[in-house]
Amino acid sequence: MGCRQHVPVWHEGTAKWVKDGKLVLLGIAQEQHPDRCRLLAQWKGFGWQILQDPISIMGSSGVPIVVAIDEHGIVRDTQPRLDRFEADFLNKTFADDAKAIKKVWQTPELPAGKDRPDFDALRELAEKARTPAAWRSLGDALALWSGDRQVNVALEAYARALERAPEDGATEFRLGVCYRRCYESASRQPGDFQRAIDHWGRALQLDPNQYIWRRRIQQYGPRLDKPYAFYDWVEEAEKAIRDRGEKPIALAIRPDGAEVAHPLRSFSEQPGEARAPDPDGKVHRDEMGKVRAEVTAVPARIRPGEAARIHVVLRLDAKQKAHWNNEAEPLRLWIDPPPGWQVAERLLTAPAGPKAVSDEIRSLEFEIKAPVKGTGKVRLPAYALYNVCDDIGGQCLFLRLEIPVELKVVD
Amino acid sequence: MSSLANGPAPKTGERYVGFTLPDIETGRPVSLSDFRGKKVLLIQFASW
Numbered sequence: 385m386g387c388r389q390h391v392p393v394w395h396e397g398t399a400k401w402v403k404d405g406k407l408v409l410l411g412i413a414q415e416q417h418p419d420r421c422r423l424l425a426q427w428k429g430f431g432w433q434i435l436q437d438p439i440s441i442m443g444s445s446g447v448p449i450v451v452a453i454d455e456h457g458i459v460r461d462t463q464p465r466l467d468r469f470e471a472d473f474l475n476k477t478f479a480d481d482a483k484a485i486k487k488v489w490q491t492p493e494l495p496a497g498k499d500r501p502d503f504d505a506l507r508e509l510a511e512k513a514r515t516p517a518a519w520r521s522l523g524d525a526l527a528l529w530s531g532d533r534q535v536n537v538a539l540e541a542y543a544r545a546l547e548r549a550p551e552d553g554a555t556e557f558r559l560g561v562c563y564r565r566c567y568e569s570a571s572r573q574p575g576d577f578q579r580a581i582d583h584w585g586r587a588l589q590l591d592p593n594q595y596i597w598r599r600r601i602q603q604y605g606p607r608l609d610k611p612y613a614f615y616d617w618v619e620e621a622e623k624a625i626r627d628r629g630e631k632p633i634a635l636a637i638r639p640d641g642a643e644v645a646h647p648l649r650s651f652s653e654q655p656g657e658a659r660a661p662d663p664d665g666k667v668h669r670d671e672m673g674k675v676r677a678e679v680t681a682v683p684a685r686i687r688p689g690e691a692a693r694i695h696v697v698l699r700l701d702a703k704q705k706a707h708w709n710n711e712a713e714p715l716r717l718w719i720d721p722p723p724g725w726q727v728a729e730r731l732l733t734a735p736a737g738p739k740a741v742s743d744e745i746r747s748l749e750f751e752i753k754a755p756v757k758g759t760g761k762v763r764l765p766a767y768a769l770y771n772v773c774d775d776i777g778g779q780c781l782f783l784r785l786e787i788p789v790e791l792k793v794v795d
Numbered sequence: 796m797s798s799l800a801n802g803p804a805p806k807t808g809e810r811y812v813g814f815t816l817p818d819i820e821t822g823r824p825v826s827l828s829d830f831r832g833k834k835v836l837l838i839q840f841a842s843w
Contacts, residue, residue, distance in 0.1 A: 394838060406834065410837050412816065412838070421819060435819060436817050441816075448841075451837045459807050473834065490812060499823055531822075
């Protein structure tokens with residue numbers, strides 16, 4: 385049973401005990417965007433406290449995990465059963481008889497009375513100790529407690545930890561979390577998303593049993609590799625919340641594309657013959673760079689016969705005050721796979737906004753499957769055609785941008 | 796959708812490692828020790 389089914393069972397099954405003060409429910413959200421857990425909680429009416437752990441500092445390798453902890457903080461059941469929960473746990477009085485344990489993980493400590501770790505003290509400690517653990521602690525503190533404000537400092541701290549302990553999968557994973565945050569922030573740099581995928585991939589290579597790490601890649605990955613649609617429930621939840629007269633929590637980043645795509649069990653190319661929109665390459669190239677493309681392959685490396693999901697993001701150059709011209713034909717992306725490669729759709733179209741002009745970031749995603757034989761670095765030709773104007777020269781142009789997609793096929 | 800937890804999973808009879816994490820709504824710190832004296836059902840989950 386999955387989280388969205390499993391957790392409401394515990395919520396409903398324990399509601400009376402929570403109301404009577406016999407039990408506290410405490411949640412920990414194990415995902416990149418914890419506000420999505422907030423929305424789920426609002427939809428399902430969870431009234432209990434939920435904490436956030438986007439970097440998976442709790443060290444859990446899968447979810448859901450349900451643990452019964454007694455009044456002394458001692459674990460009494462790691463797989464409790466609801467039908468025996470009252471008799472086996474709630475109605476018992478336990479002695480404070482814990483066995484000594486070795487700490488395998490810990491969250492950053494907060495100074496007494498403070499609501500944040502002392503970042504300066506942690507940095508000082510890391511610079512003095514120069515151990516991977518000290519640098520990772522600084523990274524953890526910043527990643528958990530400073531939001532996006534100091535994400536670049538967290539990246540630096542994790543990078544220093546990795547220099548000293550290059551086989552540390554947890555640090556690789558956390559670097560990926562921070563790079564994805566960068567990608568979603570206003571201070572994003574080209575390649576941030578690909579760096580996130582690369583670090584998550586390396587983390588998983590180091591520990592292939594980490595399902596939370598694996599799910600983070602699958603969230604953005606090809607449908608062939610998806611166990612389920614990750615966020616197809618969001619619209620249903622928002623509608624249900626609105627229908628009962630409430631306002632749904634606004635998500636910082638709305639899931640779309642790969643995040644709401646349903647899994648496929650076999651790769652399917654779209655029937656019909658799509659025609660190349662500029663087969664002879666006659667359309668003028670965007671030599672002024674009015675639009676810039678960023679390509680991310682998820683996963684970064686595939687085996688022969690496997691699929692990848694390619695994310696193409698097109699951004700307007702703000703310095704040239706460029707904007708989309710929505711009164712002309714929409715932006716198109718053409719993919720020209722080499723022999724043996726399969727593409728689900730060769731021609732993609734980005735919907736234009738309702739206004740005559742707009743300046744939003746445009747995203748297109750497609751899936752591609754490698755031939756069953758052959759390895760190496762492959763460059764797949766693709767190009768975009770779009771109508772773009774600028775406010776400096778006042779020109780409106782129909783342009784073409786080459787967008788080579790690079791993929792690594794490994795054994 | 797889920798997998799078994801095969802990382803450093805808590806074991807019955809052991810004290811749960813103390814932790815402090817931000818509340819999902821307020822961002823304020825919450826520790827497991829805040830609930831000492833109460834029985835707690837700790838649920839780690841994701842919305843996917």
